[in-house]
Amino acid sequence: MSIDHRTLHVVTQDSSDVHGDAExxxxxxTTVRPLLLLVGALAVLVIAYVHxxxxxxxxxxxxxxxxxxxxxxxxxFAFNAVAGLLIAWALxxxxxxxxxxxxxxxxxxxxxxxxxxxxxxxxxxxxxxxQDDQHVTEAIVAAVAELVALGxxxxxxxxxxxxxxxxxxxxxxxxx
Amino acid sequence: xxxxxxxxxxxTWLIVLLVPxxxxxxxxVTGFGGxxxxxxxxxxxxxxxxxxxxxxxxxxxxxxxxxxTLTVVNRDTITHTLTADAGAFDSGDLAGxxxxxxxxxxxxxxxxxxxxxxxxxxxxxxxx
Numbered sequence: 054m055s056i057d058h059r060t061l062h063v064v065t066q067d068s069s070d071v072h073g074d075a076e077x078x079x080x081x082x083t084t085v086r087p088l089l090l091l092v093g094a095l096a097v098l099v100i101a102y103v104h105x106x107x108x109x110x111x112x113x114x115x116x117x118x119x120x121x122x123x124x125x126x127x128x129x130f131a132f133n134a135v136a137g138l139l140i141a142w143a144l145x146x147x148x149x150x151x152x153x154x155x156x157x158x159x160x161x162x163x164x165x166x167x168x169x170x171x172x173x174x175x176x177x178x179x180x181x182x183x184q185d186d187q188h189v190t191e192a193i194v195a196a197v198a199e200l201v202a203l204g205x206x207x208x209x210x211x212x213x214x215x216x217x218x219x220x221x222x223x224x225x226x227x228x229x
Numbered sequence: 230x231x232x233x234x235x236x237x238x239x240x241t242w243l244i245v246l247l248v249p250x251x252x253x254x255x256x257x258v259t260g261f262g263g264x265x266x267x268x269x270x271x272x273x274x275x276x277x278x279x280x281x282x283x284x285x286x287x288x289x290x291x292x293x294x295x296x297x298t299l300t301v302v303n304r305d306t307i308t309h310t311l312t313a314d315a316g317a318f319d320s321g322d323l324a325g326x327x328x329x330x331x332x333x334x335x336x337x338x339x340x341x342x343x344x345x346x347x348x349x350x351x352x353x354x355x356x357x
Contacts, residue, residue: 087232098248102255110259112305115283118348142248148236149244182348189307 087148089209090158094144096202097161100168101137103195104130111191118182126175126183133168140164144206155213158206165202172196278302279351281309281323281343286351295336295355302328310344311351319344 107113108130117125124132140160147154172192174180236244277297280287282304293299301311306325313319317339320329333339336357343349 084232087236094248098251102252105256106259111307112283115285116346116348138248138252145248146245148239149241184347185307185345187308187345 086209086212089205089212090144090148090154093158093161093202093205093209094141096198096205097137097144097164098141099198100165100195100202101134101141103191103198104137104168105134107191108134116183121181124181126181129171129181136164155210158209158213161202161206162210165199165206169196169199169203172199279311279353280304281311281349284309284343284346284349286311286341286343286349288351290352290354292354292356293333295357296332296334297355299331299333299353300328301331308345309349311341312344314340314342 108127113130114127116127119125140157143153143157144161147157171180172195175183175185178184277291277293278300279291280302284305291299301320301323303309303323303325308322308324310322311318311320311329311331317335317337318331318333318341320331323329333353333355336355338352338354340350340352342351
């Protein structure tokens with residue numbers, strides 16, 4: 054069964070008359086929420102690419118001063134690259150599969166927090182025996198991308214939660 | 230503009246393939262693997278040379294004669310140092326792709342490390 058977008062649009066306009074200011078933002082939501090997911094996906098992809106690049110091109114492939122449960126700092130870089138790619142993919146696909154959006158956004162936030170936390174540890178007390186205080190361009194790019202991912206996906210989750218609590222302003226009414 | 234409606238117009242196959250395609254293009258454009266910056270470091274190995282690659286000194290132990298020049302080549306893209314534990318010699322910051330020459334005059338066995346990445350260690354023996 055297909056959704057008649059014109060009908061959906063009219064219903065949303067009607068509901069704004071009923072609910073007033075609360076619905077003024079629903080149009081903004083439908084414009085901004087997909088963009089938040091897309092920008093978040095791009096940021097996660099940038100984080101993954103930086104770690105891929107460091108692993109394959111900058112010598113981070115062979116560092117294993119310490120090991121925890123089979124995980125070394127090198128493997129953590131490789132794991133980050135793969136996980137970031139999968140999360141970015143899930144975020145983009147969630148534009149067509151809405152059920153995937155919340156888990157993907159949560160995974161994206163967790164990914165960004167974990168990556169940022171790991172970065173802070175490597176620059177302070179060390180992580181898995183690795184410590185480095187150099188300001189390399191890749192690290193700065195990744196740190197900015199992590200903050201962007203946190204901001205966009207966190208905002209998406211906050212907006213979704215508000216909409217959920219409100220019962221959702223744009224309930225879909227299908228045409229007969 | 231309603232982005233939701235705009236996105237519904239994008240074909241599903243494009244949405245599904247977008248991220249893999251972007252990732253593949255990024256990998257292909259920037260080149261897979263590699264990492265050697267040969268422009269200044271040169272290539273090949275030579276006697277009396279310690280090469281830094283993948284956060285490791287190679288060879289890990291080396292013997293040279295007193296008065297010999299030891300060449301240190303950094304083939305990583307980030308900065309390392311080769312610093313004697315007891316302070317007998319120090320390459321200073323050696324940026325990626327750079328090399329430095331150290332003259333070792335006094336016989337003995339010296340352990341060294343990278344001051345930035347202290348887990349990187351090695352030994353140089355200076356024979357009379």
